Amino acid sequence: MIAKATEEELQEIRTKSADALFEGTMKQFHPSAERVNELVGSAFEKGCYYLVSRQENKLAGWVLIGPSTDFFSKEEIGFIYELYVVPEYRGQGLAKPLIQKAIDELSIKGYPEIRLSVHAGNFAQHVYRDLGFVDKQISMTLQVVKRP
Template sequence: MEIRKANIVELESILKLSPQALFEGTLGRVRPTDERIKRLVEPLLERGCYYLIAAEKDNLMGWILIGSIKDQFTDEMIGFIYELYVTQEYRGKGISKHLMKSAIEHLQSEGYPEIRLGVFADNHAVRLYKQMGFSERNITMSLRMPCISQAAR
């Protein structure tokens, strides 16, 4: 297995699989369209974010999308992990850990003083992130509101 930056053909494969990746990453709460994925990812790629892939021969095993983001309070640029995904057939083989290690190395070599990521609280990946040294920094809370019909407004 090798971990390296994705080429254009691999990027197209990632974008085709990204709706499923986002669906799983949000624990089934979001089912994005291909167009929505494109609107989410293109601006990141345009500002220098990139995918690292885990591949064996011509088989795409998984990917991690990394780049930077500005801290909203300090305006400091920090490294950010936007997405981590391993395809179903390659799960349970330590690929996520290899992708995370590589991402951390890349972001560290680019000089970022800190690396952050966002994850749904119940996502099983939380355990991996803690093993990799990440800790909870802030908590975003949610209150689901009952649907109100248009007529009642």
């Protein structure tokens, strides 16, 4: 069953959020507890919330969803900010139902479009594509070497 996170589940998610962000960014960003609290707090202020999956009465995974604004048009859209499946529950097909529940909730709220961002190489890309997500824009980076 997938449902909105309880206060107890929110506390558990916060203890695992730094690891979730580290994995989600392909091990490029390992946030401090303070930074995690900042990011989550900012999301909650915008109206975001977690949906969780429990297996055997344990937290198995979550998805953070809520509103966002298109940079160009300023139109409000639905956004999937984070998807995480606890390591011991991976490979059991939990990611797809979490994302589908997120899509359902955001659709019911009337958002005309649902977006997400994913790092290149992240294994979750195939889940997103299987559910109908397509590339909208590509973010590119160039590492600049500082000269002495």
